[in-house]
Amino acid sequence: MSTVRQQLRQQKQLDVDRLMNWLGRSSIHLVLIIFACCCLIPLLLIVSASFTDETTLTRRGYSLIPQQWSTQAYDLIFRNPEVILRAYSVTMFTTFAGTLVAVGLMSMLAYVLSRPEFILRKPLSFFVFFTMLFNGGIVPYYILMTQYLHVQDTIFALLLPYFVVAFYVLILRTYFATLPSELIDAARVDGAGEFRIFVSIAVPLAKPALATIALFTALNYWNDWTTPLYFIRDSHLYPLQYLLYIIQSNVDAMQLQSAVGNISVGTMPAETARMAMAVLATGPAAVIFLFFQRYLVRGVTLGAFK
């Protein structure tokens, strides 16, 4: 009898535990769901607005579901799709080519700095480190790029700035330094030259760190809109993010002009067209990200442990 009661009590206890457990988990889920909605709703609003009829949008404002379905905005953009396609290709190119070259350059520099035998290791490391603390500022940067390197309005202006990022070099150097020196000695005994050691021994072992840096660099290139803001005038070289920025800020500038008064600059691009542009510019990238997210996250955490 008592055992039955005990069993019952245990059962009840289990139920309570399960309930508490369930409550705890669902409350966490609830918080996360609300947070996710906060992130998603603005995006959905843009998508919905891009499919809304222009006058309906001005009259009734934004809503999550288009009140008056219309693909007019997309028709307008696809009449002249080169702008977006070109921006895509510029961004793709800088991201891939830039990341490739940047990781190559940074890993070589970092590897050299990690080798205790290298005579200039200390001064060179300090030189790299120093640029992290102090830099010349924007005007000397501009002068260097335009009056010495003459890269303004070329694709190199978009590529150069991220080729070597001091902080990433230091991360890589630290990683290379953890490789056992015996490995390198062994390779040398086997007759490998310095470059061979770097390519065949150090780089394969440093893959996790390289993957992380490659990811960061790729994101830098993908998101970069300040470099073109300084150096690119030719609209054929606008990367994607900058194109979006320009579209938005052109509208702001027009509003500024009407605030100044007595000046009028044509008609602004229609609200819906701007939204459609944003959807087209970010949409495919978002889809690609969904597919690659797994690898990206792994890339980030890989660097954390050996």
Added chain:
Amino acid sequence: MKSTISRRSFFKSVGAAAAAGGFSLSGLPNLIGSGQLSRRAAADLPRLVYIFPGAPQPDVKKVQDALSAYIADRIGATIELRAIDWGAFDKQISLINASAEKYDLAFTAPWVNNYYTNISQEYLAPIGDRLTSLAPKYFGSLTPAMWAAATVGGKIFGGINQQIFVKPFGPYIRTDVLEAIGLKDDFNKLTTYETLEPIMAAVKKYIATGKDKTLTHVTYNLSPIMTQENWGYDPQDFMLVVKSTDTAAQVKIWSQTDEYRKAAELVRRWYQAGYAPTDVKLWSEQDNAWKAGQYAIRVSDIVKPGGNVEILARWGQAVTSKAIAEPLLTTGGVTATLTGVSAVSANTDLAVKYLELVNTDPVFYNMLCKGIEGVHWDWADKAKGVIKPGSGKTNFGDTGYNPNTDWMYGNVFNSYYADASQVGAWAETAKLNKDARPSPVLGFTFDRKSVETEIASISAAQKEFADPLGTGIVDVTDGLAKLNKALKAAGIEKIRDEMQKQIDVWKAKKA
């Protein structure tokens, strides 16, 4: 020099030789021959680099070549048009200036590529003396009072682009609504904002009848009534004003004037009467709502000749307007559009000659504004100076060259009309400018260095207490008391005294 163009001229001469040698592609040899000549001549001439904000135009190279050919034998230079997208212009031009990158001319104004910063940083060359000697016709086309507005420290640093300098504010009303309520005569006889009230009331009644389905409000934004010019004041920075008729140029605090109270009371009354949406957040949507036809009256906007046509083209609303504010020539109005000459330019003389040309030669100016005749535009009525889109296009936007910013380049009174209904607007505008009363502080600019800290707190107080008064959501007496208290605490009196001091010095120097 020769070696750099040799490759091109090699191809050219091969082409020419081939053509001469029997290829009878009619007219081609001629084209190649003349192109080669003018290009070689052009290569030897100094090139003026002109930087301005604007969306890059597809056909800009064509127009640039045509412009260069036009000015090559007139002032002995060629020109390069360097348009920078609006969103990037301020950033790029400031870097170009700071790095002493070579260019010759640039658009400058207090609101973009800041004229006064450029002067204090010595990015712009003083051109006053050169204007009188090298650009006499242009210099003479503006009154001394206007040049005084662009003068800083006794020197002129920018060529003024003539456009409407004055701001004759007044109400705009949708013509169909005005006809429906039958108060056309009353509207045309308006002299003060108070007399607009019966018309507002009539529109409200008209909305209640429900005859116009889209119309939901009488007006959308009442705050423009608070604009200083509406009440005969020349606005200086931050809540400070000088009465337009006060030759002693006494600086006053705007919120402490009788006119400010009157304006605020008017706004409050109209707000309470329900003439504007009660949700003031909607007010910033006034342009979209105007386009959608949701309200009938814009209470206070710049009423300029040809303005109604512009509104029709831009917003699709046929409107009637009436200026109420007295046209006042202020520093800000004149300096709103300037062309500066770079301090590092190697061709300052040529740049000033260019200013003479662009401001006095309609052919050149319109080529810059509208493109090439027969390609980007054609005459619709040459006698009246009216043009239409070229190459059989129906829209100027499709022709390949339509910056649509005539005011940026030079004297807009020389520009061709894009619409027959605008004919005569330039002459009227020029008259408005000329007849306008010059502000007693025309040409004065405030040096804010010594009061920077106060300025920051002033704008905070303004946002917190002045903006609600401009919307009518607070009681006037109470709101005014709070505003004046906050402004005083923020140190407005110090700024006022400093400005008065500077004005007195400036006046003494002028006299």
